Amino acid sequence: MSDWLFDLGNSRFKFAPLQGVRAGDVQAWPHGAEAMPVAALEALPSGDTAYVASVAAPSLTAAMLDVLQARFRHVRVARTEADYAGVRIAYADPTRFGVDRYLALLAVAARGQAVLIAGVGTALTIDLLDADGQHHGGRISASPTTMREALHARAVQLPAAGGDYSEFANDTADALASGCDGAAVALIERSRVQGGERLGALPHLLVHGGGAPALLPLLGDAEFQPALVLDGLARWAVHQPPSAG
Template identity: 45%
Template sequence: MNLLIDFGNTRLKWAPWIGSRLAEGGVFAHAEATLPAMLEREWAGLPQPERVLVASVVKPELEQALEGVVASLFARPTQFVRSPVNALGIVNAYAEHVRLGVDRFLALAALHAKAARGQILVGCGTALTLDALCADGRHLGGLIAPSPQLMREALGRSTARTGGARGMLTEIADNTADAVHSGSVLAAVALIERFRRGVERSLGSPLAMIGDGGGIDELLPLLPDLQRERDLVLRGLALWAEQART
């Protein structure tokens, strides 16, 4: 059994990879002060893994805290996967290949393994990430912006009277809560649509559009051709684990 971990800016998601199957795991919002206690509770009774593989985008202090828990519970090293120049059929567009978030690289690998086609990956967690992928596995690059949730949080921190009330989605708002909520969602949708149009114009062909991440669901009603996927980073980590074994 391999223990796979998707260590995001807000949430940590994990699952055992047993044979050729992703088993049920867990997910929780993490904070530096509570991470060890949360992991010890999550992994209580978990069998000893052969390897622990991590896709991490967090700061080194949190990675070190995770390493300490893994060493304490399983007496195993923690293997942090970093984005390569190419692997798993994906050719990294970044000149500094390790600067591409490994979560994005692995999610693209999982998509490509499922269907080798031209496609756009929309990731929505703390950040909104957009990546374009050719059918031959060439990553063309992408964009990064705040997610709608992060936009709303930034407005709440930086302005005096936007308030904390949750708003409703509307095209023209007549109150602040709805204006903030709708503005954040519609800004994200506009960026996604503009990105897709630009890539399709450049390639001269339509692309499939795939979405994953904890914040993607609020975008789905406004992007009816956005196909929902789940656990792409963990599925990419599973591919990485299988490749390393061969």
């Protein structure tokens, strides 16, 4: 029987088979698990063990766990740990460090290089990891999409989407795209520079999340890893003791 990985985020539900220490082919549904039709839930895989990461609301997480527990012999939920698989978290209270950020660190720790990780989803998260697996903390901000939605909510004449990036835009939609994308890029770039000063060398830049592709043309040598959280969940899974029963 096969093992599967499930990542329940704030805006997307993603899953993939566990293949060695990585995620296999990823399937994703946008807008969160609450938007899944019954047919989609019934089409979820079944198997031996489901490894789960969730940053969604507790009620939504519980509903998804109920579905998975009916389809798998074992369900294991990832939790942030202070020191695990070579990664040491900077937070004094690891339970306050989001499991998605934690798993992203696990995914890249085996590289043995300093990395700045930027996750672009509902939030923009930034974390610095040195070559020895020590986490140096990070930042959380609104992502460009969330910035646009917040502006639209306060001023409906400002479109919530659309426009193209320009250094000096001459259209409102373009100016919004440029300002919100530019704010995210500036925060990522400043974090990378500051990370380089702390570590003595500029860290490698790695980005993931549904909003990352729009920023890639503005980030130079950034590496895009769309399945980073699931890859980290895979690494977490292979370090777990065997399931009983």
